[in-house]
Amino acid sequence: MMKKGKTFKKLSMLLLASTMVLGACSNQASGSSLKLDLKAVNSSSAAKKTANGKSVQMYDSKRAKTEDYSKVNDKQAKYVFLFIGDGMGVTPVTAAEDFLGYTKTNKDEVYPTRMNFTEMPVIGLKSQYDCHSFIPDSASTATAFASGIKTQTNTVGLSGDFKKSSDTIAEKAKRAGKSVGILTTVTLNHATPAAFYANEESRSSYYDIGLQMADSNFDFFAGGSLKDRTGENEDQKDLYEVMKEKGYNIVDTKADAEKVNAKSKKTYIVSEELQDDGAMPYQIDKKKDSQGLDDMVKKGIEVMEDDPEGFFMMAESGKIDWAEHANDGATTVNEVIGFQKSIQTAIDFYNEHPDETLIVVTADHSTGGFTIGNESTGYETYFDQLTKQKGSQVEFDKIVTSELEKNPDMTFEEFAPKIEEFFGLKLDKNAPSEKVSIEKEEDYLKKQEENRSLCSQEEYKALEDAFEESKKAPEQQNTNYGEYIPVSITATRILDKKAGLAWSTTDHSGEKVPVYAMGSGAIMFDGEYDDTDVAIRVAEAMGFNGKDSKAKKKVEKKAQKPSGVGLEAPKDKE
Secondary structure, X not given: OOOXXXXXXXHHHXXXXXXXXXXXXXXXXXXXXXXOOHHHHOOHHHHXXXXXXXXXXXXXXXXXXXXXXXXXXXXXXXXXXXXXXXXXXXXXXXXXXXXXXXXXXXXXXXXXXXXXXXXXXXXXXXXOOOOOOXXXXXXXXXXXXXXXXXXXXXXXXXXXXXXXXXXXXXXXXXXXXXXXXXXXXXXXXXXXXXXXXXXXXXXXXXXXXXXXXXXXXXXXXXXXXXOOOOOOOOOOOOHHHHHHHOXXXXXXXXXXXXXXXXXXXXXXXXXXXXXXXXXOOOOOOOOOOOOOHHHHHHHHHHHHOOOOOOEEEEEEEOHHHHHHHOOOHHHHHHHHHHHHHHHHHHHHHHHHOOOOEEEXXXXXXXXXXXXXXXXXXXXXOOHHHHHHOXXXXXXXXXXXXXXXXXXXXXXXXXXXXXXXXXXXXXXXXXXXXXXXXXXXXXXXXXXXXXXXXXXXXXXXXXXXXXXHHHOOOHXXXXXXXXXXXXXXXXXXXXXXXXXXXXXXXXXXXXOOEEEEEEEEOHHHXXXXXXXXXXXXXXXXXXXXXXXXXXXXXXXXXXXXXXXXXXXXXXXXXX
């Protein structure tokens, strides 16, 4: 009779052998039967044999291998945030991350600080063009992602032939029983917000757009003022009065805005502090305690979150685009950095409602032909140069205008200290010239390093010429300044050049722009698609497209032509 201990020992050996056989079969079945020498693979001493005599830095194999898809689900979205960074293509986001990382978060280290929205698990790419051009404007692109149809440049909420009005996801949401909020840092009857409630052949029909805003019956408006409040000729009823007649509570002080709550009826909060053309101030000019877009988003949530059917909110950072039109790099990156504050408010809300919230962040188009890199700085960037700028180009315009009003015959030499003080540039008409031979280039670059703020002879002359041009009537100024005050835009361009940035236009540019998403239905925003698809997919997330269509099964096999492509405007309207 075998002893008990030996019996158990034999049984254990048999079990171990069986496990090894099963494991081998399992590996073969799964295609993992390769006999890899992982010890050698991950050996730094073995790697050193092919390292040309140097020690080896092995990569960090413990880094995350996938995005955090716990922030994505297939449930119907009760709460939807659509954030639009007007003009926010890839470059302003990258520049903002580089600037923030190098100058603040990771001081003097070449390591960007990611924006909260670039950390979202789903990132897609959308194309934007309209019936008129591959380089569209905010009116046509906003119409596309608000209503899912293509239209003409400068048109809001109409088909490309102007025969039909669009039906937006905001209007659908309101009819479905949801609360609706429209927010922007610019005026509320500007192109992007207007596309969610108005139908006009011209985006410049501000008064008529304002009337449609009052008729929208949306629950919450916030941000800037209204353009042409009393009509283009200032002879019509104040749009604020029209809004009040339609049941809206107009709140235009910070103190009164703080009192607005879930019990408030239809509300329009106007920023207490306004800047150019009735918009909210740029981040770079904003006073510490003044209202920001993030405050407006927080208040919008407070007003609408108790709606049993949830809400739809569109929040636009409209002045990213304005800063890029002005070729103002410092102001642009600060606008993007400020934009993420409002997005964080939505992320905080998502963390409380992770199964019912969708957040989508995108842009209407890119602007300015903005690039990181220029011929004068090569592969180097100097983002710290942007920190020297005291405010936006708009604020410098005020200085130029004021000084020339006081002394129309002021010389450039007399005005130069204002440029130096505001932009941190150093002006010396006897500075070295940029025009050097290849053999002398290295020596010139060394001198540049000694004082990067020093303007070259050519830059000094450009500012001098621009100052003289600024004395002329606007209609007589050179078109190269893009209808901006010549000395102002010349100064921002030169500072940006020294930082390693560049611009190719004061208009829009036509490249595709990214889409970032998290939450309910966010998976639909992965991949590449048309801007009209944003509206369709947001509506799908909210359950507006009929029966549960199981979006994951509706896979695009081939790119499809969006609604409205090829429609032509009436000849007398072009």
